[in-house]
Amino acid sequence: MVAEPISASVVIDAEPAEVYEYFTSVEAMVLWMGQFASLDPVPGGKFAVDVNGVAVRGRYLELEPPNRLLFTWGFIGSDVLPPETSTVEVLLRPQDGGTCVEIIHSDLPRAEASKHAPGWRHFLEQLAKTVLVGHGQNAEGQ
Amino acid sequence: MLMLVRDQPRSVNEIAAQFDISQQAVSQHLHVLRDAGLVAVHPDGPRRLYAIRPEGLASVEHFLSELWPESLRRLKIAVESKKPRGR
Numbered sequence: 001m002v003a004e005p006i007s008a009s010v011v012i013d014a015e016p017a018e019v020y021e022y023f024t025s026v027e028a029m030v031l032w033m034g035q036f037a038s039l040d041p042v043p044g045g046k047f048a049v050d051v052n053g054v055a056v057r058g059r060y061l062e063l064e065p066p067n068r069l070l071f072t073w074g075f076i077g078s079d080v081l082p083p084e085t086s087t088v089e090v091l092l093r094p095q096d097g098g099t100c101v102e103i104i105h106s107d108l109p110r111a112e113a114s115k116h117a118p119g120w121r122h123f124l125e126q127l128a129k130t131v132l133v134g135h136g137q138n139a140e141g142q
Numbered sequence: 143m144l145m146l147v148r149d150q151p152r153s154v155n156e157i158a159a160q161f162d163i164s165q166q167a168v169s170q171h172l173h174v175l176r177d178a179g180l181v182a183v184h185p186d187g188p189r190r191l192y193a194i195r196p197e198g199l200a201s202v203e204h205f206l207s208e209l210w211p212e213s214l215r216r217l218k219i220a221v222e223s224k225k226p227r228g229r
Contacts (some may be wrong), residue, residue, distance in 0.1 A: 003203055006203060006206050006207050006210065008207075008210035008211045008214055009214070010211075010214040010215065010217070010218050011218075012217065012218045012221050012222060013221075013222050014221045014222060018221060019217070019221055022217055022220065022221060028220070031216075031220040031224075032213060032216040032217040032219075032220040032221075033213045033216065033217070051209070052143055052171050053143030053144060053145060053146060053160075053161070053171075054143070054144050054145070055145070075202075076145075077145055077148065078202070080202050081202045101214060101217065103210050103214065105206055105210065108202065108203050108206070109202065109203070
């Protein structure tokens with residue numbers, strides 16, 4: 001059984017090409033996700049990131065700089081979501097002089113999807129608030 | 143961290159010893175995992191032991207629905223703090 005895709009998005013004050021690097025460069029990746037990364041950004045290349053002790057493993061499938069990436073995603077040692085068993089699509093679209101980053105995570109095992117739908121809406125609302133606050137602080141900080 | 147508590151329950155001290163981050167940070171991570179229903183806490187005398195919740199692992203979806211918004215928030219901060227836009 002496969003659940004509905006999970007999606008998340010954020011608008012970043014930078015051009016798509018700049019944001020794209022954060023999905024393909026080890027140095028940039030560990031600045032926002034995970035503590036260790038090993039990345040080979042070519043079709044079929046390795047996508048490995050350790051996030052808080054969870055070993056994420058997958059492969060890059062499609063790379064269309066600077067607007068789109070597709071890679072597989074799973075966890076070492078997980079029976080529920082083993083390496084390379086789900087798919088993450090990243091869309092980078094110009095918006096308001098910046099970039100709208102959208103993550104669409106699909107092919108996930110069904111796990112109480114209906115129960116978590118209200119929680120998901122809550123997280124998006126929280127995200128919107130956080131981004132607004134973060135943006136204000138960032139603008140002042142620069 | 144989930145791998146550590148997968149095979150046997152462990153205390154915060156035991157878990158923190160495996161990471162290059164403070165025990166306070168480890169506690170915060172455990173709190174997130176517990177809120178996500180991925181780990182359970184069992185009192186063992188003065189200690190609190192953390193163990194994986196097998197039924198919680200089934201809700202990987204929930205784990206990811208927290209991971210992505212938080213990760214994107216960090217991505218935004220990382221990109222925007224690295225290169226101030228010339229405005």
